[in-house]
Amino acid sequence: MDLDKQIAEVIETSNSEFLAQCYELDAVPAFGSLVKTRSRDCQIYALVCASGTHSIEQGRRIVARGQGAASPAEVFKAHPQLAKLLCSDFRALVVGHDRGGVIREYLPPSPAGIYAFVYACKPEEVRLFTGSLDFLDLLIDSRLPAATDEVIAAFLRFASLTHEAPQEFLVKAGKGLAWLLSNDIRRLDSLLKRLRI
Amino acid sequence: MIVSPWMPWYTKNSKTMTLDISQVYGQVEAMAGDLKASQADYGRRLDVALDTLKTAGSAQDELRKKIDAARTTWLVAGLKEAMGLKKPADKCPDDYAVAASDGSHIDVDRHHSVRLFLLNIGLVYLQYGSRPDAEFSTLPSLYFGDERLYIRSDDGRQSPVEGSLLGMKRNVEECRCLADRVCAMPAGLPVVGLIDGSLIMWGLVGQRYEDFVIRHLLDEGMLKQLDRFHALNRERKAAVASYISFPRSADVVNALRLQLCPYNPVDCDKYCAGKFEGRACDVVGGLPDRDIFSRLLSDGERSAVFYSHSSIIERYGPHKVCFFYVRLDDEIARIEVPLWVADSSELLEMVHALVVEQCRKGFGYPVALSEAHEQAVVTGADRTQFWDVVERVMLEGNIGADISLKQRSKKIRWI
Numbered sequence: 020m021d022l023d024k025q026i027a028e029v030i031e032t033s034n035s036e037f038l039a040q041c042y043e044l045d046a047v048p049a050f051g052s053l054v055k056t057r058s059r060d061c062q063i064y065a066l067v068c069a070s071g072t073h074s075i076e077q078g079r080r081i082v083a084r085g086q087g088a089a090s091p092a093e094v095f096k097a098h099p100q101l102a103k104l105l106c107s108d109f110r111a112l113v114v115g116h117d118r119g120g121v122i123r124e125y126l127p128p129s130p131a132g133i134y135a136f137v138y139a140c141k142p143e144e145v146r147l148f149t150g151s152l153d154f155l156d157l158l159i160d161s162r163l164p165a166a167t168d169e170v171i172a173a174f175l176r177f178a179s180l181t182h183e184a185p186q187e188f189l190v191k192a193g194k195g196l197a198w199l200l201s202n203d204i205r206r207l208d209s210l211l212k213r214l215r216i
Numbered sequence: 217m218i219v220s221p222w223m224p225w226y227t228k229n230s231k232t233m234t235l236d237i238s239q240v241y242g243q244v245e246a247m248a249g250d251l252k253a254s255q256a257d258y259g260r261r262l263d264v265a266l267d268t269l270k271t272a273g274s275a276q277d278e279l280r281k282k283i284d285a286a287r288t289t290w291l292v293a294g295l296k297e298a299m300g301l302k303k304p305a306d307k308c309p310d311d312y313a314v315a316a317s318d319g320s321h322i323d324v325d326r327h328h329s330v331r332l333f334l335l336n337i338g339l340v341y342l343q344y345g346s347r348p349d350a351e352f353s354t355l356p357s358l359y360f361g362d363e364r365l366y367i368r369s370d371d372g373r374q375s376p377v378e379g380s381l382l383g384m385k386r387n388v389e390e391c392r393c394l395a396d397r398v399c400a401m402p403a404g405l406p407v408v409g410l411i412d413g414s415l416i417m418w419g420l421v422g423q424r425y426e427d428f429v430i431r432h433l434l435d436e437g438m439l440k441q442l443d444r445f446h447a448l449n450r451e452r453k454a455a456v457a458s459y460i461s462f463p464r465s466a467d468v469v470n471a472l473r474l475q476l477c478p479y480n481p482v483d484c485d486k487y488c489a490g491k492f493e494g495r496a497c498d499v500v501g502g503l504p505d506r507d508i509f510s511r512l513l514s515d516g517e518r519s520a521v522f523y524s525h526s527s528i529i530e531r532y533g534p535h536k537v538c539f540f541y542v543r544l545d546d547e548i549a550r551i552e553v554p555l556w557v558a559d560s561s562e563l564l565e566m567v568h569a570l571v572v573e574q575c576r577k578g579f580g581y582p583v584a585l586s587e588a589h590e591q592a593v594v595t596g597a598d599r600t601q602f603w604d605v606v607e608r609v610m611l612e613g614n615i616g617a618d619i620s621l622k623q624r625s626k627k628i629r630w631i
Contacts, residue, residue, distance in 0.1 A: 078591075081568075095348070096348050097344070097348075097577065098577055098583070099342055099343060099344065099348035099349055099350040100340070100342055100350040100352075100583065100587055101350075102350065102351055103350045103351075104587075187270075
């Protein structure tokens, strides 16, 4: 994936999350990955917490077309209009922002701009963002479309791979979670189990 | 209606002031009873029609002469191929394209002080084969000002474009947009342009439109666009066709009526004036063509090609409309093509093959037309929004945008 190329565009936005429509079908960023976009005054970082592909128009139901076809690609070839009638989008949870070169792991003053371009973050940006784990505080209490702990674990696994010592990063993150979830051992246990790469 | 105990008493006792379906129910039941009683008779008429078709097939030249000499009160199909012909669809070319257009409009509203109408043309281009591609577009055009709101003659007569004239204007624009798109295609790729409905401008038939109106809509309108499709054949195989789903036409059944008629030459006014039943030809009366071809054709097969003998067709020249029926699953569709398509077996079979393939891809209806409709449709909500925008922009420009009190009372419902 060309990381300098925009992958999607914000089509619904609020202070805490945004919905972005991808330019290419099925080209959604990985669940739990870090993406960036812009508000009017800063760069916003957000976690992909849900994604999917559906009909571009509400009320037009997608029907199965592949009976007898060798592959889904063949279905698209036989029905070229499908690529124009379907779209992929993803919801991203805002976890921080960069203003004047300083990363802040709390919500930005203004939401992502509508139609703002969305980019996948480069490994060094992910590493930089996860230098501090303050964003975990924001995540723990979030109500997300997917199970919150699945998103947290997916992001930590994704981020760990950008660090020189992934295991060390995950241990550090685990300790941070233990502090935040000290009153909920069952949840902590379940989350830690999901951190294994 | 669900009556909640929390609803106020007057809601519980309320009676809707619109259509009372319970009053209609009995009438619907009576209608169903009548239809059931006539089913046996319908079956008999269908059998006679199919037998007559077989007989007519063996004496086709005689029937052709009889049709040419007949003076009838109905529209009778002309015979171009053997009447009982049925033909399976050819294989589609490896690479081809289908383009389709459809339209909607917002008519002139006499309750608004601003006179205008809007045409919204939906256009779809689908390319199949080694380089599959799809392109959708919507082309809305606002018509305002006397020059665009009226069809004018050189000597100062004019006719307002509204109601059925607007419908025909829309058909012309659908055809023009389709021709524009097809002309812009890469050379060499075979293409069929599909239009929803009929190529015959039925609105001009039987109406007393002045010649300048007919010239504007037909000669300089629809036929000019058909010329463009025809001209494309210099560089590729290009055909145009219109698709009529669940057709009500009875041109072929009417040809069978002539076969059954004991008089030769047939002259309805002379021999059967004022009669609506009991005539020899009434044994097949009331049947639509689709019922015959539904029995005759198998899935994907087409019927013979027939000429339309509508009076307006005389003006069509090389685009004289021909038609055939095609069976698609459980439906019979009528496909109309200009004469130059019907005369070329290559183009004719391409239209047949591509229409069948389009219907297979579109669950019984050509996928390109279905998507063109989706692009063109103007919903009730769109209409309301359109007029709101017109009123707002006019007000912002300090231009009066009055609406009638009748229209106002519909917008603000009061008790």
